Amino acid sequence: MDANRRMLSLSDIEKVFEWVNKVKKFFEPFKPEFRDMRINYRTQQSEMSLALNIPNSIRRSMNKIEIPAYQNFQVSEMIDESFSKVQLVWHFDNGKWIMNPLNLPASERYLLKLRGEVPKEIVSDIVRIQPAQNRDQTSEMDKYWLNCVITNVDYFEKIYRQLEVSDVDITVRVGIERCFSTTFSEEFKRVLEASQRWIHAGHGHDRNEIQRAWGNLRRVAGSSQIKVGEITRAIYELTVGKLFVDYLSVDVPYSLGEIRREERFMGLFPEKMSVEATTDLSLKRPIATGYLTFKKKEYTKRIEEFLSKLKE
Amino acid sequence: MSKVDISGYIVPWALPNEKMPMHVTWSPDVFFDEIHVKVPPDITIDDILNVDEVVLREHEATITRVKPPLEGVPCYFGMVVSAPKIFQELKAARKIEVKFIRKEETFYCLELYGRIFRPSLEMKCPSEIELTDSLEKNRLPLSLKYVGFGDIELKIEATIGGQIVSVGESIVYELLRRLWLSDIIKKEQSEKVANQQQRKHKDLQLEPAYVRRIAHELQEKIDRGVIPTEEIDSEAVLELREWLTDAKTKDRFMEIIYEKTEELLLDLLVDLFKKNPTDNVRLTNTETVIRTKIRAPVTTLTLRLLYTDKMQNEYPPIEKKIQVRDKRSESGEFIIEIPIRIEKWEDEPFLNVEGMKILEETDVGR
Numbered sequence: 107m108d109a110n111r112r113m114l115s116l117s118d119i120e121k122v123f124e125w126v127n128k129v130k131k132f133f134e135p136f137k138p139e140f141r142d143m144r145i146n147y148r149t150q151q152s153e154m155s156l157a158l159n160i161p162n163s164i165r166r167s168m169n170k171i172e173i174p175a176y177q178n179f180q181v182s183e184m185i186d187e188s189f190s191k192v193q194l195v196w197h198f199d200n201g202k203w204i205m206n207p208l209n210l211p212a213s214e215r216y217l218l219k220l221r222g223e224v225p226k227e228i229v230s231d232i233v234r235i236q237p238a239q240n241r242d243q244t245s246e247m248d249k250y251w252l253n254c255v256i257t258n259v260d261y262f263e264k265i266y267r268q269l270e271v272s273d274v275d276i277t278v279r280v281g282i283e284r285c286f287s288t289t290f291s292e293e294f295k296r297v298l299e300a301s302q303r304w305i306h307a308g309h310g311h312d313r314n315e316i317q318r319a320w321g322n323l324r325r326v327a328g329s330s331q332i333k334v335g336e337i338t339r340a341i342y343e344l345t346v347g348k349l350f351v352d353y354l355s356v357d358v359p360y361s362l363g364e365i366r367r368e369e370r371f372m373g374l375f376p377e378k379m380s381v382e383a384t385t386d387l388s389l390k391r392p393i394a395t396g397y398l399t400f401k402k403k404e405y406t407k408r409i410e411e412f413l414s415k416l417k418e
Numbered sequence: 419m420s421k422v423d424i425s426g427y428i429v430p431w432a433l434p435n436e437k438m439p440m441h442v443t444w445s446p447d448v449f450f451d452e453i454h455v456k457v458p459p460d461i462t463i464d465d466i467l468n469v470d471e472v473v474l475r476e477h478e479a480t481i482t483r484v485k486p487p488l489e490g491v492p493c494y495f496g497m498v499v500s501a502p503k504i505f506q507e508l509k510a511a512r513k514i515e516v517k518f519i520r521k522e523e524t525f526y527c528l529e530l531y532g533r534i535f536r537p538s539l540e541m542k543c544p545s546e547i548e549l550t551d552s553l554e555k556n557r558l559p560l561s562l563k564y565v566g567f568g569d570i571e572l573k574i575e576a577t578i579g580g581q582i583v584s585v586g587e588s589i590v591y592e593l594l595r596r597l598w599l600s601d602i603i604k605k606e607q608s609e610k611v612a613n614q615q616q617r618k619h620k621d622l623q624l625e626p627a628y629v630r631r632i633a634h635e636l637q638e639k640i641d642r643g644v645i646p647t648e649e650i651d652s653e654a655v656l657e658l659r660e661w662l663t664d665a666k667t668k669d670r671f672m673e674i675i676y677e678k679t680e681e682l683l684l685d686l687l688v689d690l691f692k693k694n695p696t697d698n699v700r701l702t703n704t705e706t707v708i709r710t711k712i713r714a715p716v717t718t719l720t721l722r723l724l725y726t727d728k729m730q731n732e733y734p735p736i737e738k739k740i741q742v743r744d745k746r747s748e749s750g751e752f753i754i755e756i757p758i759r760i761e762k763w764e765d766e767p768f769l770n771v772e773g774m775k776i777l778e779e780t781d782v783g784r
Contacts, residue, residue: 234467234496238429239436239728240568242771243697249772251429253439255496257467263488281569283700287691299688337687377690389491392468393441395427 119261122228125176126154126266129220132173136160141217143266148273148384150229153182154266156218160207170206179222181205186213232257233271233387237278237398248400250278252360252383256392263389270388275363280354280400283377286341289409340412350379353405357396360385422448426516428530430772433568433729434504437464438532442516443494446487450525453481454517457499461512461532467496501534504731508566509768510534511776531778535567535771537698539736541723546741549712549754557757558708558721558740563764564698567771568727573702574758575722583710583719584758586703696765708756717742721758 130138133156141155181203184192196205210216234255241248254274262269303319343349347365356362363382385394428440442453457463457477466472471483479497487493499514511531518526542561549556564570576584692704708719723736742756768774 234439234465234498236437236439238431240431240433242431242567243767244769251431253429255439255441255467257496259468259488259491260470260485263491283690283694284697287694288697290691377694389488392492393443393494393496395429 116261118228118231122224123152123222125179125222126220128176129173129179130156132171133158133218135164135168140266140268142268142270143262144270144272145224145229145232146272147229147233148275150224150226152222152224154220156220158216158218159214160210160216161214165207165210168207170204173203175201175203177222179220181218182221183219185217185219186211187215188213192216229271232261233274235274235276237276237383241281241400246401246403248280248402250280250398250400252276252278252356252385252394252396252398254385254387254394256387256389259389259392268389270386272386273363273384274387274394275382275384278381278383278398279368279378280381280398281378282345282402282405285402285406285409289406289413336416337413340409340416344409344412345379347379349408350381350405353401353408354381355399355401356383359391359394360396360398422518422526424448424518424526424528426528426530428499428514428532431533431535431567432501433727434501434534434536434731435729437498437500439496439498440514440530440532441467441494441496442528443492444518446493448493448518448526450518450520451482451522452519453484453495454515454519454524455479455481455497456515456517457532458512460503460505461499461501461514463497463499465496465498467498469495499532501532504536504733505534508536508538509771509774509776511778513778531776533771533776535768536731537564537566537568537570537725537727537733539564539570539572539723539725539733541721541736541738543721543738543740545739546743547756548743548745549756551746553755556754557759559759559761560721561762561764562723562760563766564696565766565768567768569698569700570725570727570733571700571702573724574706575724576706576708576758577720577722578710578717583708584706585709586706695760696763698765698767699763706758708758709753711751711753712742712744715744717744 130140136158139157141157143152143154145152175198181196181198184195186192190211192211195209196203198204234253234257236253238251241250243249254276256269256271259269300319300322303322345367347367350365351362354362354365360383363384365379365381368378368380381398381400383396383398385396387394423445424442425444426440426442429438432438455463455478459477462476463474463479466474466479466481469481469484471481473480473482481495484493484495501510501512511533514530514532516528516530517524518528540563542563543558547556547558558576560574573586574584575582689704693701695701719740719742721738721740724732725735726732
């Protein structure tokens with residue numbers, strides 16, 4: 107079996123969602139019905155909707171409802187049949203969620219949204235995610251396959267009839283080092299290396315080497331001065347997520363999530379960009395396949411434009 | 419028989435040891451007793467998803483009960499397979515057979531192909547080199563060629579009589595070492611010399627705000643204990659770490675950083691270029707130097723190229739024996755440095771492996 111995945115059992119799931127059934131019992135007079143079950147992969151929170159029927163006759167005969175906050179569940183929202191939010195009817199006191207049915211507006215049907223936490227290991231057992239380790243390349247672009255699947259639809263079908271796992275995110279490390287190193291012309295690299303040699307010579311005591319290095323630098327650089335700070339600032343600007351996103355695309359049903367530089371020592375020259383591709387899975391669509399594409403040729407062109415400005 | 423609505427998918431490429439997820443879907447009106455999955459002997463089944471009952475053997479799986487059809491939910495099972503060994507071929511396709519069985523008869527057979535790719539390196543180098551008194555001319559030139567698929571990290575190593583005699587030079591390490599040394603040297607040097615050194619820098623200009631930002635970033639990283647340790651040997655790491663975490667050093671360090679920012683930036687930039695000589699190869703060390711005493715007139719040196727892919731698969735190293743002829747007038751007791759220079763790189767990566775046809779896929783008979 108896959109070392110990354112434990113075998114998830116029905117009882118594991120039931121344990122995590124024990125609170126749901128306990129809470130449901132409190133609403134039995136209102137004929138509770140599960141409407142949907144949503145797990146957010148990123149935040150590891152579950153949210154479920156319970157449809158309730160609270161006719162006036164029952165309402166008057168009942169005192170307040172008090173439900174202990176099993177497994178720290180939360181009441182997040184209550185909506186009436188006109189789809190308006192019911193304000194200020196629930197409050198949390200001394201470890202209990204409390205509601206007085208008499209305070210409800212004139213409506214019979216309600217949707218109650220409840221929120222709970224799902225342990226990380228359970229979330230990652232419910233869904234199996236994997237990006238390609240290595241890109242497939244052409245001269246224009248680099249491509250990575252993406253694969254997400256619900257490992258067992260049964261657990262949720264049996265209990266809740268519905269399941270949606272939202273914000274399932276796959277992180278792909280997109281290599282960009284070559285886009286930079288090919289763009290810097292050989293001439294430019296020689297100038298950089300010559301400057302490096304000259305500065306290093308400056309720290310030594312070999313006067314001849316200082317002379318030689320200086321001569322070398324003048325020869326390769328002519329009268330131009332290297333503005334290393336500007337080059338590094340350009341690299342910094344070119345690896346900002348807001349700019350980099352223009353050179354990425356993902357296939358439906360994926361969308362792009364967070365994009366950030368993977369910083370090496372000093373955080374100056376990122377060699378990789380960390381890109382998140384996000385999708386939603388559900389019982390109706392338990393599998394998501396597709397590609398993340400990095401348009402490296404266009405990106406390299408952008409770098410060239412940036413650098414040509416520096417040389418002016 | 420009417421058309422059977424069964425389809426399958428497997429990811430289009432993988433490296434050796436990389437998990438290849440696949441799945442098979444069918445419409446609810448497909449009735450069967452079992453599904454048999456068979457993979458070749460060099461492929462393993464690592465996981466099966468969304469099934470009720472399965473008998474799993476190393477290269478075979480018999481699914482005896484799948485999930486009963488649910489309204490609006492597609493019928494599917496998932497599987498994860500991998501190739502645990504490194505193949506000789508740079509591209510290989512392995513057939514995965516999925517048979518749907520009813521009343522002990524196969525009524526549908528689906529074939530999916532796990533497509534495994536690998537990189538390969540070729541090396542050309544002289545079979546002998548001569549050491550002369552002209553130290554600058556003593557070097558070992560290499561010509562390398564990359565073919566296949568998968569980005570690699572390459573390490574070059576030289577041995578004499580089984581002993582490693584090469585040293586990997588890392589610029590990042592070098593710059594840290596230089597900062598460290600310059601702190602020590604500075605304490606010993608007179609003001610005069612220090613001033614002279616500072617004057618030499620004045621031609622390179624950096625915006626003060628930019629320098630401040632870099633210094634601040636670096637300071638933060640030092641405070642968090644993030645220093646590049648992978649390329650430095652453990653003893654040096656300890657010394658450096660001690661030096662870096664010393665409160666007094668920190669102030670001194672910042673001063674040095676301010677003085678030398680442009681040098682650091684240049685170093686890192688040059689390091690970036692040198693470490694990535696081609697699109698698919700990254701060098702562990704920017705430069706490798708043979709540093710040893712050559713005592714005999716003819717010494718046999720073994721050059722080894724070790725490379726790994728993104729899955730950390732280690733490929734069989736490339737080895738070559740090189741005769742080192744010592745023609746120096748005075749030899750023996752001096753340590754000699756012979757830089758290993760990659761003078762030519764050829765890069766022939768597979769492009770668009772997704773669309774690439776592999777022999778096994780085309781000559782399959784049912």
